[in-house]
Amino acid sequence: MSNYFNELPHRLKVQELGKCDFMDNAEFSNGVEKLKGKKIVIVGCGAQGLAQGQNMRDSGLNVAYALRKEAIETKRTSFENATKNGFEVGTYEEMIPTADLVSNLTPDKQHTDVINKVVPLMKKGACLSYSHGFNIVEEGTKIREDITVVMIAPKSPASEVRAEYLRGFGVPTLIAVHTENDPNGDGLEIAKAYCVGTGGDKAGVLHSSFVAEVKSDLMGEQTILCGLLQTGSILSFDKMIEKGIDAGYASKLVQNGWEVITEALKIGGITNMMDRLSNPAKIEAFKLAEELKEIMTPLFNKHMDDILSGHFSKTMMEDWAENDKNLLKWREATGETNFEKTPAGNVTISEQDYFDNATLMVAFVKAGVELAYETMTLSGIKNESAYYESLHETPLIANTIARKKLFEMNRVISDTAEYGCYLFDHACKPLLADFMKKVDTNLIGKNFNETADKNVDNFELVKINAAIRNHSIEKCGAELRAAMTAMKKVV
Numbered sequence: 001m002s003n004y005f006n007e008l009p010h011r012l013k014v015q016e017l018g019k020c021d022f023m024d025n026a027e028f029s030n031g032v033e034k035l036k037g038k039k040i041v042i043v044g045c046g047a048q049g050l051a052q053g054q055n056m057r058d059s060g061l062n063v064a065y066a067l068r069k070e071a072i073e074t075k076r077t078s079f080e081n082a083t084k085n086g087f088e089v090g091t092y093e094e095m096i097p098t099a100d101l102v103s104n105l106t107p108d109k110q111h112t113d114v115i116n117k118v119v120p121l122m123k124k125g126a127c128l129s130y131s132h133g134f135n136i137v138e139e140g141t142k143i144r145e146d147i148t149v150v151m152i153a154p155k156s157p158a159s160e161v162r163a164e165y166l167r168g169f170g171v172p173t174l175i176a177v178h179t180e181n182d183p184n185g186d187g188l189e190i191a192k193a194y195c196v197g198t199g200g201d202k203a204g205v206l207h208s209s210f211v212a213e214v215k216s217d218l219m220g221e222q223t224i225l226c227g228l229l230q231t232g233s234i235l236s237f238d239k240m241i242e243k244g245i246d247a248g249y250a251s252k253l254v255q256n257g258w259e260v261i262t263e264a265l266k267i268g269g270i271t272n273m274m275d276r277l278s279n280p281a282k283i284e285a286f287k288l289a290e291e292l293k294e295i296m297t298p299l300f301n302k303h304m305d306d307i308l309s310g311h312f313s314k315t316m317m318e319d320w321a322e323n324d325k326n327l328l329k330w331r332e333a334t335g336e337t338n339f340e341k342t343p344a345g346n347v348t349i350s351e352q353d354y355f356d357n358a359t360l361m362v363a364f365v366k367a368g369v370e371l372a373y374e375t376m377t378l379s380g381i382k383n384e385s386a387y388y389e390s391l392h393e394t395p396l397i398a399n400t401i402a403r404k405k406l407f408e409m410n411r412v413i414s415d416t417a418e419y420g421c422y423l424f425d426h427a428c429k430p431l432l433a434d435f436m437k438k439v440d441t442n443l444i445g446k447n448f449n450e451t452a453d454k455n456v457d458n459f460e461l462v463k464i465n466a467a468i469r470n471h472s473i474e475k476c477g478a479e480l481r482a483a484m485t486a487m488k489k490v491v
């Protein structure tokens, strides 16, 4: 098998990467009808498996699980997840031959093995779905011609796929049909019905391609979504400890800070997040973000280039072949950081304090979101896709950190995202060493407004406000958020 994207002629690479049509609500007027009464079998009951299965069942669909024999016999977590939630469970041999739709929700690393076992058992003309196109795009897996291959990729960690559905909203979703596997021409109808079943249609759906989903998903998770939130957490916490701020306070400020700060981002974009700061703090955060962007641009470019060339997937697959040597080493090291080991103190931090006492964290978010968006769009990924993979998803990841720090984030996201996150974090921390030397408690730990010069140059402020508001991500975001009429408050 070879990398599918790399084998495409340049013309098709550009076409596939740029595929992104924002779908109108009216296109979902048939709801889940196309899948009503069909047998949907999810392979794997982990993070996405359980969340998507619960949502689809609550949407009136018939969902069951196929698990490995050993998982059933030894009552592994996947078995417990499915049975305790009242789902029918069986082995591949028992469940797959009668399934109309088989949804592969096992970790990307396992896809080749799972596909080799599952596809021969699938009935003629059935449908196979994925939530991430790595197996098709990076590994070049070819699926039997009679099978329809679709993708329904929630732009969110699994915990939030369920939580947003229960709030009556959903998470933005990319749907796609693999061009080489649409024998009956109804792949898109199946993907749309699946997406309504998981609640994705309420938050916005992009009709995309396997290629565009994979390249944008990898870039978002490695840089702003997980990588920079991890780096920013560790650096912010360590700086406060170095400067004598109470450890319990510092731990709580960082752990909950991302969630509070990015809630403002989710509702009103970077403009609203920056407007939550006083004018002097906003000017400072703007300048810090500009500096951060300059320092991190080469790293963001490297991640994008490595993702596009296939270098990233090749090296990650080498780690798979070594039984996840790097992943496991990095996972352990993250668990040993002082931030991870220091419990949040029993202190009150008001919602506004999270902005006033964490100017640096606001600057990290602004820099990371804009840079991820800029790097993706400059590489041919469409604005809407880049927006979901940067601005919209950052709050959803921040919600996981608020629950149980980086451990929870890395537990909930896919192993692929976790691997890319560590890769970025290990390269980014040394890059920011000189920058961090200049940071003091006025930027992280104490109220900026009580420690800094309060004078504001009005000309400078007007220029800064215009630069924030006129960024392309703000224009794209305003349009996409206007369609998110059912969005709910989290904080």
Ligand SMILES: NC(=O)C1=CN([C@@H]2O[C@H](COP(=O)(O)OP(=O)(O)OC[C@H]3O[C@@H](n4cnc5c(N)ncnc54)[C@H](OP(=O)(O)O)[C@@H]3O)[C@@H](O)[C@H]2O)C=CC1
Pocket: 043, 044, 045, 046, 047, 048, 049, 067, 068, 071, 076, 077, 078, 079, 104, 105, 106, 107, 108, 110, 113, 114, 131, 132, 153, 154, 155, 156, 157, 158, 159, 412, 413, 414, 415, 416
């Ligand atoms: N995590 C997330 O939030 C997101 C994930 N995705 C994508 O969704 C897919 C699923 O990811 P995620 O939910 O994180 O996966 P998990 O790591 O949570 O999946 C674990 C499940 O896969 C099963 N499994 C593991 N290895 C095998 C194998 N060799 N054969 C069969 N079953 C196996 C496990 O069962 P067992 O008990 O048998 O080990 C378990 O049920 C991936 O493609 C990922 O990229 C997309 C968006 C977000």
Ligand SMILES: CC[C@](O)(C(C)=O)C(=O)O
Pocket: 154, 155, 156, 157, 158, 217, 220, 221, 225, 226, 397, 412, 413, 414, 416, 417
């Ligand atoms: C952010 C990581 C992700 O792509 C996701 C939750 O969307 C993943 O692979 O887990």
Ligand SMILES: [Mg+2]
Pocket: 154, 155, 156, 217, 221
């Ligand atoms: Mg993703």
Ligand SMILES: [Mg+2]
Pocket: 132, 217, 218, 221, 414, 416, 417
């Ligand atoms: Mg991912």
